[in-house]
Amino acid sequence: MIRRPPAGQRSLFPLPPSALPAAPQAAAAEPASPPTPNAHTPQIEIFHGDNLPILATFADASFDLIYIDPPFNTGHTQARTRIRTERAEDGDRVGFQGRTYRTTVLGSSAFADRFDDYLRFLEPRLEQAHRLLASHGSLFLHLDYHEVHYAKVMLDGIFGRDSFINEIIWAYDYGARATKRWSPKHDNILWYAKDPGAYCFNYEQIDRIPYLAPALVGAEKAARGKTPTDTWWHTIVSPTGKERTGYPTQKPLGVLSRIVRVHSRPGDRLLDFFAGSGTFGEAGARLGRGVVLIDDNPEAIAVMRGRFAGLSTAFREAGVGRDEHA
């Protein structure tokens, strides 16, 4: 059932889902997915709560595509300073029998400890992602340069190295420039397939981008454009643009829509268990996919309530045993 959003409330779904443009069929070479009666009527379920116990309630292989954009800094920082002491007449410490020692600070392990905690937080959730994916399904893990290498090693262990297909670099060019190093202006998105021999890759659904030097390729090719590589140039969500929800870590709809279009089919069931403002859910719903979104932050749930206003959305309060329908 579609309800109109309250007067004055911005809806990202001005049309009922059945009126959204139907995504073209997947490329013929791909394994066919079973027809679904509701291919263009997105089912949206939003869970409020810690994702780990909620994920445990879903059946094995019950999702076709998972995208997650976990927060950094989830673990507790444990500042531990490593020192070396040596005998010295002018030392800064007095030890046994009045001997003096000089202390040299070798470094702090606070950063490493934070990584350890972060990875311990992430690991059981990535194991759940693997369990929940259908055999043709894929996981997209969105991180940045701080922790992507550690997560890659962890995912190689969970999925198998053969299941790693691409590292997508989302490059943007916004904001201040560093003056003491190269300005980091990219995020990293790791793509793992549950089965590296049978994943969904709808080549014909890839949007085309302009050639850098169209004059060199001829008019026909220049008009068609080219497919993007594993480096995706896309602006961030504009702080003043229409897309902005106000959620601080909101990702651009254009980037996540490309993932949905190319790596799933209409009627598929998608999951984002670090949903934030619900960008992946919006991309999925607009393209006729069912979406399950989880977040433990009440502010995220409030933003998603606004974002999905006008669509039939089930809001579930985890652990409370109460279902509520918008």
Ligand SMILES: C[S@@+](CC[C@H](N)C(=O)[O-])C[C@H]1O[C@@H](n2cnc3c(N)ncnc32)[C@H](O)[C@@H]1O
């Ligand atoms: C980087 S944001 C996701 C932003 C999102 N991709 C978007 O476009 O708006 C990460 C989200 O994970 C949520 N989160 C962190 N730990 C969680 C947990 N254990 N269970 C559920 N959600 C969690 C945070 O509340 C936050 O909204």
